[in-house]
Amino acid sequence: MAGHHDDAEQDASELSEMQLRVRALETVLTEKGYVDPAALDAMIEAYETKIGPHIGAAIVAKAWNDPEFKRALLADATKAVQSLGLISRVGDHLIATENTPAVHNMIVCTLCSCYPWEVLGLPPVWYKSAPYRSRAVNDARGVLADFGLSLPPDVQIRVWDSTAETRFIVLPMRPGGTEGWSDERLAALVTRDCMIGTGLPNSPQEMA
């Protein structure tokens, strides 16, 4: 139905099986008093507008500019991120792992979809997909090639499989040519993928 974006306005015949299934579940669970639809609205709004990779980017930029914060982040990321006050309270067991000229880190969850939601938002579809989950642990360089990334052959690729409640964020290397940049300017270079390890930060030239 052209012009209608809310599926509530569409005919039932136009709704997909999943739309119908989820609508039935929401109606039943609401009528039984387990959930308030307004609470669902608030959750969805938070993930669409408040919680996302900009939080991780601010953390990375701060670590690039502030050696004391970087030390604290690598020692205990939960505590260090908490101190920034970017989010009400970061969940426990966040671990930051640092890229160096010798080691490139990459995060995966081969068993499901574990991802640091509070600092990166909800994971992209590819992160939860069979190709990424199957190949990250035995074809890491092939996966990086799918992202257009080729690293020197002597760089160690360290893959972190998120098999427990610990969560990981990659601290990428600071791009050259950014001396004296503010946290805000640096944060604009930090992509979601570079904090998962399937990308590198943008270079200042790309941003020019």
Add this chain to the structure above:
Amino acid sequence: MDGIHDMGGMHGFGKVAPEKNEPVFHARWEGRCLALNRAMGAIGAWSIDEGRAGIEALPPEVYLASSYYGKWALRLQNMVVARGLAGADEIAAGRALRPDNVLNRKLQTADVPRTLTRGSYARTPQSEARFKVGEAVRAKNIHPPTHTRLPRYARGHVGVIEAIRGCHVFPDSIAVGAGENPQWLYTVVFDGRELWGETSEPTLKVSIEAFEPYLDAVKDL
């Protein structure tokens, strides 16, 4: 469970296909589905590992053919019915036929901020950690038919304890209703060749987060 969800190292799934400017949700129902699942977890309908076991219990052909939130919708429906929180007849009817709330709890807007923060799974240790950083360990060759977080590709292989992460709720126990049974958690790092043989990328290292019951000491290294 040696299920289709345990995908590490499998062949044949093709290339990773990143989507440019991907939206948070691709359809309205995906957001509703995510929120409903989170809501039921937040009011204590099931723990995070029971929820994972619910996804793993989907038949493999359904698992592979369903989108991510499609799997969440099926899991939600199956678990709500299995735990008697709502009837299959009610979901089929699309409305409540009985006004019961067996949990006697409701997720309200005021509860939302706490649902956006992960809970803590760390517990007070009841004993010393068995392994030390730098120690060689072998992942056990176990094949429990129930939920476990030891991926198949690591089983039987030797790695090194890189970090001790504290004592955490043990997924294998809580997922089968056997309580939290907290266990020490370690980051164990494996050489690519140990996991995948001589054809492995020589520069590859893979770590898993391994609970102490998954590991045996290696004395002779």
